[in-house]
Amino acid sequence: MELRSNPEVLCVVRSALSRLAELLGLSDSDCHLVILAVDEALTNIIRHAYRGQRERYIEATFRLLQAASKGSSQTSLEIVLLDDGAPVDLEKLRPRPLQELPIEALRPGGLGLYFIRKNMDKVEFRRRDGRNQLRLLKVLPPAESHQAS
Amino acid sequence: MQIAIRKLDQITIVDVSGDIDLSNSPELRKVILHEFRELRIPRVVLNLSGVRYIDSSGVASLLEGLKASRDLKSRFMMYGLNAKVTQVLQLSKLLTFFEIFENEEQALKP
Numbered sequence: 001m002e003l004r005s006n007p008e009v010l011c012v013v014r015s016a017l018s019r020l021a022e023l024l025g026l027s028d029s030d031c032h033l034v035i036l037a038v039d040e041a042l043t044n045i046i047r048h049a050y051r052g053q054r055e056r057y058i059e060a061t062f063r064l065l066q067a068a069s070k071g072s073s074q075t076s077l078e079i080v081l082l083d084d085g086a087p088v089d090l091e092k093l094r095p096r097p098l099q100e101l102p103i104e105a106l107r108p109g110g111l112g113l114y115f116i117r118k119n120m121d122k123v124e125f126r127r128r129d130g131r132n133q134l135r136l137l138k139v140l141p142p143a144e145s146h147q148a149s
Numbered sequence: 150m151q152i153a154i155r156k157l158d159q160i161t162i163v164d165v166s167g168d169i170d171l172s173n174s175p176e177l178r179k180v181i182l183h184e185f186r187e188l189r190i191p192r193v194v195l196n197l198s199g200v201r202y203i204d205s206s207g208v209a210s211l212l213e214g215l216k217a218s219r220d221l222k223s224r225f226m227m228y229g230l231n232a233k234v235t236q237v238l239q240l241s242k243l244l245t246f247f248e249i250f251e252n253e254e255q256a257l258k259p
Binding site for chain 2: 007008014029033043046118
């Protein structure tokens with residue numbers, strides 16, 4: 001899926017991902033958590049990598065991965081987001097919930113990254129060939145079979 | 150996201166519907182802060198019963214509203230949270246900071 005870095009695309013991606021997650025057998029709650037994680041990842045790209053520019057390029061890839069685990073097969077949904085924006089300073093994007101400070105001192109920065117890490121089973125970030133690549137993995141519940149993405 | 154405002158004595162009710170995300174959370178923030186800081190409304194009640202989705206930028210807008218209400222010794226209340234909105238506030242560890250009610254009648258009680 002090729003996207004532009006316009007916040008208006010977020011609802012389109014949520015809608016598409018909602019249908020996919022439903023087909024893959026995720027519960028309503030897990031479906032919401034995956035959508036939230038991807039939405040926050042795209043938001044971070046728009047805000048931090050592209051600093052609010054609206055016509056830059058984002059590539060989103062969704063696929064199913066099969067892996068053998070303890071004698072049985074495990075299926076995961078892999079989501080890869082690519083952008084060619086500024087390198088992301090992970091130190092500045094420290095994930096954290098908000099309760100650790102009194103209300104007056106709370107700052108919401110880092111909350112989106114916290115949602116991403118909390119909601120996904122694996123989160124990997126790398127910078128390669130001048131592009132940012134974020135790889136998210138969600139292990140799917142056991143099922144007879146999964147439809148290809 | 151759509152926003153409508155109702156006035157009731159010294160209370161402002163902000164009816165919000167749709168999805169709250171990066172594309173529109175600044176608008177929500179602006180509306181809430183206007184009620185507190187410019188109009189000095191002592192009680193602002195957010196009706197979220199029409200909200201299907203909220204992300205961290207929406208949570209940040211709510212947090213700004215909460216801080217403004219604390220600064221001005223006003224009250225910032227909300228009702229009608231669906232399971233997804235509640236889940237996001239729980240994840241944020243912010244649920245206990247807000248005055249949350251089941252419905253409008255409870256939120257409007259003195």
